[in-house]
Amino acid sequence: MPLMKRRKPTTTTDPSPTDSAGLAAVVGPAAIEHTPRYLRLGDGYAATLIVTGYPAEVGPAWLDPLLAWPGRLDVAVHIDPLPPQIAAARLRRQRARLESNRRTDTEKGRLADPITEAAADDAAELADRIARGHSKLFRVGLYLCVHATTLDELDEAIAHVRATAASVLLDTQPATWRQLQGWTSTLPLGADGLGMRRMMDTDALASALPLASSDLPAPLPGEPGATGGMLYGLNPTSNGIVWWDRWAQHNANSVVLARSGAGKSYFVKLDVLRSLADGVHVSVIDPDNEYIRLTEAIGGVTIALGANGVRLNPLDIPPADRRPKARTYRAMFLHTLISVMLGELPSSEQLALDKAINDAYDQAGISNDPDTWRRQAPLLRDVATALTAQGTDAADTLAARLTPWTTGSFRDLFDGPTTTVPSGQLVCWSTRHLADELRGPGMLLALDAIWREVDTPAIPSAHTPRRLVVVDEAWTLLREGEGAKFLSHLAKSARKRRAGLAVVTQDVGDLLGSDLGRIVIANAATQILLRQAPQAIDIVADVFGLTTGEARVLLAARRGEALLISGTHRVSFQAVASRQEHRLCIGDLELPDDE
Template identity: 65%
Template structure:
């Protein structure tokens, strides 16, 4: 007699219950797609990669708005195996070279490039700088209907092509492709490509073309202004220069690239946050903006507008104020003469400066500093009366600025002492011979307001904008003045913004490079082909960034700050555009509407 053993029902494991709850009811396999439950899916395999990649080169695929599963399968190759494969590959390339040379054929450029890349990779592998990996990249596109799936696959292919990535459908293998992109750590397609460490790091899925957000635990940023839109990710580029290690910025671009437009937007948005702005404007580009926001305009060169370089700072009672004013006059005379005076003339000038102030009743005693300051003609009169031939020679060299064609700016007391939230120093009406001098006088007046002692605890932020800075950069003393402001502005809660289209004058001198090095915020817009090599060397641009700056349209550029860099395109509201544009067609349209 056999006893019938009772069977106990199997205990349902958590894994099986998860599969029952999450797995699709059915999977229908066709050559071109899968029908998974009530949806459709198709897998695309990446078969071709760009020759060079930058950070976040997969961002166009990761930011695609539809449902897309991207799987990156990585299999490290042991160093001995990688070295052996590279040795074999290099031997094949060398064999191809020798065979072509023996037959009298020209060298194949593709073979030459591949051989050079293999040699470079072998060297980095031997030094332990890089490692090799077998990498498979797969994309599964999902849609609700077959027609939508076809359209979605076309869009993904277009997004991949925008970064020079070639994709092919996994025809007859979509089931294997679907399981490959599931979180199962299984590569059922095994269509892989060898990559080194740098290329694989650039493909890291969590990388982004946008600026990094604050780390967990760090306080959120509360300041900053809108710079524009990131064309790679369509994210917002929001930047706070006042949270950097210094508050300076430099904007380099060729003529017509939109640098003044971008800077005017930056000025408007900083004014909105209570920043006091002073602008040195050589071409009257900021006058409409100043009129719109109630700013003050100082038109140097206009009738009746005088600047006395011997003025002492108002309210500055520091004991060395007269000495510092004398040093500035040495700088001014050097700029007027377009060269540093010889030692004899410099000594005579130093004596004459002190004597001129004494004759006006001004000494080192701060109680005398309220008296009327002498003029430049008084200084030349003292030089004439010195009796030293060097002093007489210097007085003769200064005659055009005192009695001649250029005397209109200096032949009277200062007519205006501007103050306000926005001050524009217009240089348009100055002749070319006086542009550099006028720019230096404007910067000196601005510096005196920045350096005023006891200024409300220096809590008010100030931004100094120097447009067309090449006018000062080409002059040694003017470049020194800019360098001084870039170094000392941070301690006075002030930032310097240098804008120029002449890259050679900025990067071709030690002082110009020092100004760039002291700018924590660096903005590059479209560059000329003749200057791109120097710009690329100075800012460490990649090949892709070089191409972007050469072909960038107006208003599009690159923001660099230390290790952080991102592309952006300046955007503006209609009101901002009306104040920032200088295009005659836009201005005509505004007048027509008015």
């Protein structure tokens, strides 16, 4: 390229359409075919529309329907401020014309024109605001550039865009014979080659700026795009895609709240399936056997607590755990488990229980030396025997209260060593076979087994797989004080171990009505709200800071419609699934392939 001669700078501040076209030829496509009603830009087509008519009154974000149009549409707004002196003079002439029309109609006995009357009143009010310095006038040009791959698609897109503009009372006209100037006016060149301007005041212009959108914000210029995440659904407002990465947030925890029948289990199953495809290891606590067929279909492992021969020993020490206080941690968990089974223990019984646990470990030959942790761990009945051996009233009382769990009706879950060690990318812990009295302790045992796997090794590395723990119907555990404490501890500690906790419940009161439940919500960077019951919407709106409109949306939401909340980001979506995902989520795995 030959060197250009240095020229003196010009004083022109507004580039001409010819200069803009020349710049576009340098940085634009290799070839442009100019026709009266469209441009051919390389392998695509483009056509520019000029907004020529505006509504009398506009509301906030009145350009949002055009900004959210589901296609490639460039919206360009050219703003040129008017000096107050020129604005006042033009308003004076405009008011004079309007007043002249009003007087002419009155002299000739005509009925008053409502359009002229409204325009005169608006002009008088605007002139007063400008005179007081409360507002300013601007010359504004609004242009729309529609892109498509074929001419037929371009015609269809133009018709759709014009209909969308008409829905907000915007009149549009094609830039016939000026398509090149229209295209360059929508490029980021700051040059208006059409010059079709309209006067606007500060309020109308401020409400036109694209400060609100129904979609999630795109990455800022210079920031890398999303490399992970999964499809949550489609935005019913803009038809845009809601793509979310829980692992890119402050933590990977989530909360899913919905009334019965709102589609929360369907959405969570989709989340599980897509997490597995992303390489995440998932553990699900399933109280109602909703995930068993899904687990079996993809080759996961199901552990049915309460079934014949299935036992979990809460005193087991993981062989891979090499922390010097691992035995102490197991003793502390047994305190929590017995508190869930029997309720809050008095201090005398807590002291007796602590001594009995240590005695049971000592009798089994397990000390604080990690080399002894491979020996057979004591059972719950060994702890009861150690309680009886103490010979105190508190120990005897506690041993008697433990009788149903050691030798009575509830002993099957604890009466022997652990039979099943969870392994695999998807593990489903079913608690359907447990009695109601065992449901809370069973969920706590499952969570403890999952946590032991998550917590080993204590310091995760880049090769440690990400883990997602799904607790369905979490109200069963939240109604127990110690169970809620354990769940809140998981919510706080999961992030440091490349893990995330997903809490799912339909009993909003148990989650929102306690301080520990609110801690779980506060430590969940991803919050999903589906349809809510009218009795619970007030407390949900208060805790999540919902607007009146958002609360109404949740009251009338259809099955599968949800609101995603994460910090300042809020977006509605409709959960969507592929045909195979739908079959897996509904459990109908026998459908023929051609159905």
